[in-house]
Amino acid sequence: MPTDRLILRRPDDWHVHLRDGAMLKAVLPFTARQFGRAIVMPNLKPPVVTAADARAYRERILAALPDGFAFTPLMTAYLTDTTDADDIARGAAEGVFAAVKLYPANATTNSAHGVTDLCKVEGVLERMAGIGLPLLIHGEVTDQSVDVFDREAVFIDTVLAPLLERHPTLRVVLEHVTTEEAVTFVRSQAASGRLGATITAHHLLINRSHLFQGGIRPHLYCLPIAKREKHRRALVEAAISGEGPFFLGTDTAPHTVIAKETACGCAGCFTAANALELYALAFEKAGALDKLEAFASLNGPRFYRLPVAEEKVVLERTPGPVPDIILLPEGDGVLPFKSGETLPWRFAGGV
Numbered sequence: 001m002p003t004d005r006l007i008l009r010r011p012d013d014w015h016v017h018l019r020d021g022a023m024l025k026a027v028l029p030f031t032a033r034q035f036g037r038a039i040v041m042p043n044l045k046p047p048v049v050t051a052a053d054a055r056a057y058r059e060r061i062l063a064a065l066p067d068g069f070a071f072t073p074l075m076t077a078y079l080t081d082t083t084d085a086d087d088i089a090r091g092a093a094e095g096v097f098a099a100v101k102l103y104p105a106n107a108t109t110n111s112a113h114g115v116t117d118l119c120k121v122e123g124v125l126e127r128m129a130g131i132g133l134p135l136l137i138h139g140e141v142t143d144q145s146v147d148v149f150d151r152e153a154v155f156i157d158t159v160l161a162p163l164l165e166r167h168p169t170l171r172v173v174l175e176h177v178t179t180e181e182a183v184t185f186v187r188s189q190a191a192s193g194r195l196g197a198t199i200t201a202h203h204l205l206i207n208r209s210h211l212f213q214g215g216i217r218p219h220l221y222c223l224p225i226a227k228r229e230k231h232r233r234a235l236v237e238a239a240i241s242g243e244g245p246f247f248l249g250t251d252t253a254p255h256t257v258i259a260k261e262t263a264c265g266c267a268g269c270f271t272a273a274n275a276l277e278l279y280a281l282a283f284e285k286a287g288a289l290d291k292l293e294a295f296a297s298l299n300g301p302r303f304y305r306l307p308v309a310e311e312k313v314v315l316e317r318t319p320g321p322v323p324d325i326i327l328l329p330e331g332d333g334v335l336p337f338k339s340g341e342t343l344p345w346r347f348a349g350g351v
């Protein structure tokens with residue numbers, strides 16, 4: 001008999017784009033109803049660079065939170081060529097910063113202020129290693145002559161491996177891994193306990209062929225882009241392994257329909273509307289629902305040196321719809337991943 005009810009410790013989302021303003025108000029309730037904590041990405045326009053920026057952004061998030069939600073946003077600093085190591089260290093000591101995010105300049109959405117050359121931030125990385133503050137990495141090279149499907153694997157060889165050698169105590173999360181190479185590399189470092197990896201729900205569910213199924217599918221376009229089926233399988237195998245370095249990070253990244261359905265559409269899949277249901281679908285397809293709690297609720301806090309949640313949540317096997325569209329007050333809206341489809345599991349709240 002397959003199980004009809006899943007109870008797990010309240011999960012956390014270790015990679016979220018909450019945006020700001022009306023978009024923040026529209027998307028935050030979806031993340032806050034399922035997750036206890038979330039690592040909030042700093043790629044706003046302008047980006048969250050200083051501890052003062054992060055404090056102000058955290059206030060805006062908390063102000064947008066509907067009553068009755070116990071949700072803790074964990075703030076990150078957007079690393080730039082001119083980041084002040086003292087400000088980062090102070091922000092970490094004062095509990096403002098949970099991590100620092102590295103976007104190679106122009107690798108993805110709102111990354112124009114990212115790091116142009118790692119040699120410019122070696123001093124900041126040294127300080128972070130000293131205080132144990134994790135570096136979260138968008139792991140793609142920006143060299144446009146490298147095939148878009150190879151940019152993660154090339155990054156691992158040419159940037160990440162040397163970086164870990166130069167900073168032997170720096171704690172790092174390779175974000176939203178999409179390749180077999182990434183899974184193998186993360187495993188190769190497992191003994192050190194200092195390299196983690198987030199895996200999104202959409203990368204567990206789609207491969208690159210889905211982007212072109214019956215026509216071009218802008219709502220499945222994200223960065224790093226989905227890869228071949230063999231890579232999707234490697235990600236599923238890593239997620240269901242229960243191994244400590246692999247944990248949940250949705251990379252839910254809302255963009256308006258207008259910004260997605262255009263000649264040059266933005267990268268990002270909005271998965272927050274049904275995040276846990278999507279992960280449950282992927283784990284059940286792999287026959288590994290019993291491994292969901294380690295991935296969603298245990299491995300992440302252990303990596304971040306935070307307590308695991310005491311509270312529990314329930315998923316029920318009740319078919320439930322993914323909303324068609326999340327409307328924004330000034331018009332336009334955000335289309336959820338698998339919008340309009342029915343999912344077999346439904347998040348039923350806390351117990």
Ligand code: DOR
Pocket residue numbers: 017043108109110138221222223224253254267268269
């Ligand atoms: O698809 C993505 N969207 N990848 C990223 O790295 C950024 C994100 C966004 O902010 O929209």
Ligand code: ZN
Pocket residue numbers: 015016017041251253
């Ligand atoms: Zn992201």
